[in-house]
Amino acid sequence: MNYDQKALELHEKFQWKIETKLKTGINSQEDLSTVYSPWVAAPCLAIAKNTSQVKKYTLAGNTVAVISDGSAVLGLWNIGPEASLPVMEGKCALFKQFAWVNAFPIVLNTQDTEEIISTIKNIAPGLWWINLEDISAPRCFEIENRLKAELDIPVFHDDQHGTAIVCLAGLINALKIVNKQKEDVKVVVNWVGAAGVAITNLLLKYWVKNIVVVDSAGAIYKWRERLNPEKELLSNTTNTACILDPESSECVRWWLIQAVSWADVFLWVSAPWVLTKNMVKSMNKDAIIFAMANPTPEIMPELAYEAGAKIVATGRSDYPNQINNVLVFPWIFKWALESWVNAISDDMKISAAEALASYVKDPTANNIIPGPFENWIAELIAQSIK
């Protein structure tokens, strides 16, 4: 039986991966009267007097909604809300398994930015935290920023920030192995999706200075026209020297293939199979490749190694070096819950990445990042970002 069949059978057998569970029994008239009418009126009235008490008396004190419009699901892209639900429900299961946080999935029947924002604002009063998931760029940036500004509960787009933290953690250890410095190393990020933008911004904060970001029209550079707001920002912070074209020595547009031949590190958060063996061969010595498209990476690790790569990481659990958000998001949420923190700053993200990297005592090419079942990652991350 192959894994697709196995996954289908498991999903059908359980029909759902999570369910609800009572925290208190309802076995008598008195229980019923306390949990429901008439005495439930007491917490209702307490909250009516002071809205913030909703966190004290209800599941709004511990419940994350995992929300998606199904527009950028794994590497499957725009498969719509219903088809995205197994992923969102899986994410909710991971929240519970790894951080004992309650989460339920909400998939949206709209991909319109304004409608998504107003819908999420409308369902926010009963939630503790909103985890945005698998919403395509560039809408995800406006949606997250607007919700952060307009809601008084935390909003976190895990595809951006969770991915960026784990990616940085892996890179910290990879650079140790090849003995390159963050200030010198040449990084290409492909492409300008949710993760690509967040990774680039976090690397810049971490003082990685030489980054070229590539989209379908080639490298982003300062004088490129018709850039959307996120790319406009990146055009000012990356590729700042406007890297010269090797042939004309002028500041011209690089295509991916040229950027590749300049780079020490490639961070790929794009689509399956876009990286060829020849492209890997053209990279600098001791090339580091993070091929993070899910479920099929941009190049399979065995091909990348054949072409001379030194370190290869993917999003897959069936290869070494899995760059997996589950290493971070449950702990970030759990810690934020316990600390009543309402937003995750860039400094917290870098601290979390450094803590995660430090978990691996002696990094090797096949061991740059811990696995998800290491029990004390939680404590390590929590202590690092306090």
Next chain:
Amino acid sequence: MNYDQKALELHEKFQWKIETKLKTGINSQEDLSTVYSPWVAAPCLAIAKNTSQVKKYTLAGNTVAVISDGSAVLGLWNIGPEASLPVMEGKCALFKQFAWVNAFPIVLNTQDTEEIISTIKNIAPGLWWINLEDISAPRCFEIENRLKAELDIPVFHDDQHGTAIVCLAGLINALKIVNKQKEDVKVVVNWVGAAGVAITNLLLKYWVKNIVVVDSAGAIYKWRERLNPEKELLSNTTNTACILDPESSECVRWWLIQAVSWADVFLWVSAPWVLTKNMVKSMNKDAIIFAMANPTPEIMPELAYEAGAKIVATGRSDYPNQINNVLVFPWIFKWALESWVNAISDDMKISAAEALASYVKDPTANNIIPGPFENWIAELIAQSIK
């Protein structure tokens, strides 16, 4: 310790009454790969091919959302979304306890009809059923009707239909005790909220012919002006003879006090304390009073009995004859889930009411309706409405 304090302490102790629970363990890389990336792609793709498969592979096959805008909560009225959450979460707990159906609460930060409709439509793809709760009339009627028309999943406003079914069940047994016939009995319904309208309509279907519905401007009758759509409908189906004013013998407006003195049965779904002992005294012999405002009824049972009432029912669990939706809604949902039924017809509602009434073998004034912990109500209702 009084019950308010006890309810507050319980709600604070558990912080939330329900939580999420995993249905399958995640204890290995293989588990993680199956529940989440990469193999979760298999059910995603199966659903992308055929959207209806979402019920087969995800919690959308068994999950109810209990949705409120907090505008008509118990007898506390418009206390807003946060303050309504203990009730909604309690309802979700009842779903799980009594019918093993998963439910989670969503409280809305808007009381605008169009916004509520669009928000609920937007979050519908991951739900099996929508249970509307504690939304004030007349908005609740349009919201329910529009959602039923515009969504392909079931929508049920329990304040209307659950209440109507339990109320009819109680009335069936009460009429047996006083030996009055449904065709002759004179019923006053006060007032035209969600429950009042639904009860009236279900009684009419059940062939109770003499009903007068009263709102704050007196009885509804055919030529009354400026009626909203629901009252306009009721003006054609109730009070059809335009009951004469006792003094002028003309068709004039009755106030509540006049309607009361005409009636055998009063069904009150309004506000605390609106019924006086003198009003009860003016009623016909063997008066039946359902004083269903929650948590404080329109008249306390002891006062009604002192004034000569024969049978008194309330919404409270601390008096006999509790007219409580929990007797019906979990079973209706469970049955609909198992039968893949997408709507509950009036015939089904009447069958459910008759089944519920038949559960009480020898009805007495203090025993017209079963309690919520009777184990085989489920089976009885399921068999009756098949």
